[in-house]
Amino acid sequence: MPVHGTPDAHPVSAGAVGASRLRTASLVVVAVALALPAVVLFVGSLRPPDSPPLRRPELLPSDAGFDSYREAFHLVDLARQLTNSVVVALIATPLAVGCASLAGFVIARAPRSIARFLIGLAVIGxxxxxxxxxxxxxGVYRELGVLDTMVPLIAPALFGVNALSVLLFAWSFSMLPRSVFDVAELESVSPWRAWFGIALPMARPMTIAVGTLAFAATWSDFLNPLVFVTSNEKFTVxxxxxxxQLVGGEDVSVVLAGCVVATAPVVIVFAIAQRWLFASLRGAES
Known part of the structure; x- marks a missing residue:
């Protein structure tokens, strides 16, 4: 005996499968499009130094090797520069997350008129x-005597690196249930404990996202080291x-090798953060 509504179940299921396959195919296309420049960069860095320009693309050079990497580290002190960048990023990233999240928490918990004023200041910033x-x-750094040190490179983290991080945290905290903070206030929980012990753990996906962006911005910062650092020993990547580029600009493979060395830490951090972010989102949904 036929059951009413049964025939409609198969088209819906087939449509869902088709939509899922379309999303998967779209993600594959986007992933390939984003990965292609990185692959070309890496393959180009495997060519020997002083190689002539390519007339046509090649998947893997016949004389592939890592001589260009050795030449890049020989021409400039990339090892020291990597160390400097790692030190700056390891200090600036958690500092930026802490300052941006604290400012965002203040905006989210402030009265509406004050919150609008603070958001306006952030937008102006x-x-x-x-x-x-x-x-x-x-002028401020010169008066403080911190020019040609790591301080000017870390100082932007005191403002969350950029105002967007503050606004992202403010939006994330405003989405949290206000009843949680009302109960915490009745239990005489201090604002500091409410921020660090309640708000930050509940906004873990946003914390991971902002931390990743702060790391990328700090790692790729060119302007601040250029203006405030003068010693070669303090250079960052x-x-x-x-x-x-100035020393070996005509040797394309050596420059590409330096680009791979500079890009690899950011790619690794993004890959790790992606796994943490998806794990946090799955935990929030369960």
Whole structure:
């Protein structure tokens, strides 16, 4: 005996399968499009130094090797520059996450009029060009005696690296149930404990995302080291790549090898953060 509604179940199931396959195919296309430049960069870095320009693309050079990497580390002190960048990023990233999340928590918990005013200030901070603040910052750092140190490279983390991080945290905290904080206030939980012990753990996906963006922004920062650092011993990776381009700019494979060395840490951090982010989202949904 036929059951009413049964025939409609198969088309819905088939449509869902088709949509899933379409999403998967779209993700594959996007992944290939994003990975292709990285593959070309890596393959080009495997060519020997002083190689003539390619007339046509090749999947793998016949004389592939890592001589270009050795030459890149020989021409400039990439090892020291990598160390400097790692030190700056390891200090600046958690500092940026902490400051941005604290500012976002204040905005989310403030009365509506004050929150709007603070959001307006954050938006203005996003609009003001970074170069417009360089002269004032240079004077402040000179008076403090911290020029040509790591301090000017870490200092932007005190403002969350950029105002967008603050706004992202403010939005994330505003989505949390207010009843949780009301109960915490009745239990005489201090605002500091409410921020660190309640808000941050509940906004873990946003914390991972902002931390990843802060790491990438700090690692790729070229302007601050260029203006505030003068000693070669204090150079970070972006300045090292610029020096490598000036010294061996005609040797494309060596420059590409330096680019791979500079890009690899960011790719690794993004890959790890992606796994943490998906794990956090699955935990939030369960």
């Amino acid at each position: 996003m609009v003001v060009p970074t170069t417009a603040l360089l002269i004032g910052r240079f 972006p300045l090292g790549l610029r020096s490598l």
